[in-house]
Amino acid sequence: MKYILLMSGTEAGVASYHTWAQSDRATHMQTLHGIEKELKETGEFVATQPLTGPKEAKVVRGEKNGLPVTDGVFPEAKEFLLGYWIVDVATHDRACAIAGKISAAPGPGGIPTNVPIEVRQFLVRDGAR
Amino acid sequence: MKYMLMMNTMRAGAGVPAWPKADLQAHIAFMHSLNRDLRDSGELVQAEGLSFPNQARLVRAGKDGVPATDGIFPESKEFLAGFWIVDVDNPEQAYAIAARVSAAPGPGGAPLNMAIEVRPIMSAPPPEML
Numbered sequence: 001m002k003y004i005l006l007m008s009g010t011e012a013g014v015a016s017y018h019t020w021a022q023s024d025r026a027t028h029m030q031t032l033h034g035i036e037k038e039l040k041e042t043g044e045f046v047a048t049q050p051l052t053g054p055k056e057a058k059v060v061r062g063e064k065n066g067l068p069v070t071d072g073v074f075p076e077a078k079e080f081l082l083g084y085w086i087v088d089v090a091t092h093d094r095a096c097a098i099a100g101k102i103s104a105a106p107g108p109g110g111i112p113t114n115v116p117i118e119v120r121q122f123l124v125r126d127g128a129r
Numbered sequence: 130m131k132y133m134l135m136m137n138t139m140r141a142g143a144g145v146p147a148w149p150k151a152d153l154q155a156h157i158a159f160m161h162s163l164n165r166d167l168r169d170s171g172e173l174v175q176a177e178g179l180s181f182p183n184q185a186r187l188v189r190a191g192k193d194g195v196p197a198t199d200g201i202f203p204e205s206k207e208f209l210a211g212f213w214i215v216d217v218d219n220p221e222q223a224y225a226i227a228a229r230v231s232a233a234p235g236p237g238g239a240p241l242n243m244a245i246e247v248r249p250i251m252s253a254p255p256p257e258m259l
Contacts, residue, residue, distance in 0.1 A: 004179065005188075006209065047175070049214075051133060052249040058220075060134075060227035060245045068221075068228030070247075081135065081209075081248070092186075099188035100196025112190050119186045119198075120209065123178035 002046065003095040005085040005102060006118040011054060011076060024108045031105040039087060039098065046086035054080050095119050131174060131250040132223040134213040134230060136243060148236045159233050167215060167226065174214035182208045214250065223247050 017025070039045035057080070058070040074080075085102065089095050099117035107113040145153060167173035182202060191197045202208075213230065217223050227245040235241040 002177075004177070004209075049133070050251045052251055056249050058224060058227075058247045060224050060231060060247055061242050062228035062230075062232035062240060064240075066228060066232060068224040068231075070224050071244075081133075096186060096188050096196045096198050099186075100190045100194065103188060103196070104190030104194060114189050117188045119188055121180040121184055123180050123211075 001090070001092070001095075001124075002086060002088050002122040003092075004120050004122065005087065005095070005099045006120065007082045007084065007102065007115060008079045008118065009082045009115070010079055014053060014082070020108050024106070024110070027106050027110065028113070032102065035098070035101050035105075036085075039085075044087045044089050044094075044098070046088050048083065048085045050083035051081055054078070092119075092121070095121075130218065130220070130223075131214060131216050131252075132220070133248050133250055134215065134223065134227045135246040135248070136210045136212065136230060137207040137246065138210040152234070152236050152238065155234050155238060160230075163229055163233075164213075167213070172215045172217055172222070172226070174216050176211070176213045178211040179209055182206075220247075220249075 020028075036045065036048055054074050057074065058072050059074075060068045060070050063069050085098070087095060087098055089098070096119055099119050103115055103117050104112040105115075148156075164173060164176050167176075183200075185202065185208070186198045186200050187202070188196045188198050213226070215223060215226055217226070224247060227247050231243050231245050232240040233243065
């Protein structure tokens with residue numbers, strides 16, 4: 001069963017991350033890399049990606065003539081997807097356990113960030129897409 | 130350049146929309162055809178639909194490392210319904226693909242005009258984050 005683990009945050013949250021001590025940021029990233037390495041070893045890893053920030057995001061709608069209409073203005077308070085992990089696991093509980101590990105990645109002073117991770121299963125489809 | 134195109138829904142409930150079957154089939158056929166086009170042009174990296182919000186969980190790390198799960202979301206929360214990752218030469222191509230997704234047919238075949246969020250994917254975290 002494939003799941004996507006979604007890490008979201010606000011601009012204020014990202015700004016706060018940049019105020020962490022360099023060593024705290026390094027420890028945080030090392031923990032996330034460690035989780036990725038473990039998932040690769042268990043064969044549960046599919047993909048992970050960080051996304052660029054809201055300033056580079058656009059919202060697109062199709063015009064009647066099929067041409068894209070883009071809008072780059074987002075409300076300050078909007079939650080943004082910061083990044084995701086796609087995992088292939090045997091049970092729903094295992095997906096939640098991995099999300100728990102990500103949530104426990106250390107923040108300033110080594111204290112877990114406790115960031116909420118949204119856990120969503122892929123739609124299972126039969127036949128070719 | 131890789132981009133993630135995100136299709137969000139405000140619908141907090143479960144299940145497929147209550148459209149006539151023919152309209153749903155036309156919508157799904159449109160999405161399949163779009164994905165085939167993107168695969169043929171070599172631009173498609175991955176496309177997935179996600180299960181409905183009633184199966185979603187919000188997880189935080191408990192103190193003892195045991196995941197604490199919560200399945201209750203505010204009604205107004207936007208949910209990711211599905212996404213496409215495309216590999217294109219410039220942002221305009223990503224926007225053009227997003228516009229095609231946005232125009233997927235809804236009830237009576239009218240374009241849904243869904244808002245699609247387009248975000249560049251980082252190849253690695255920026256050096257200042259490490």
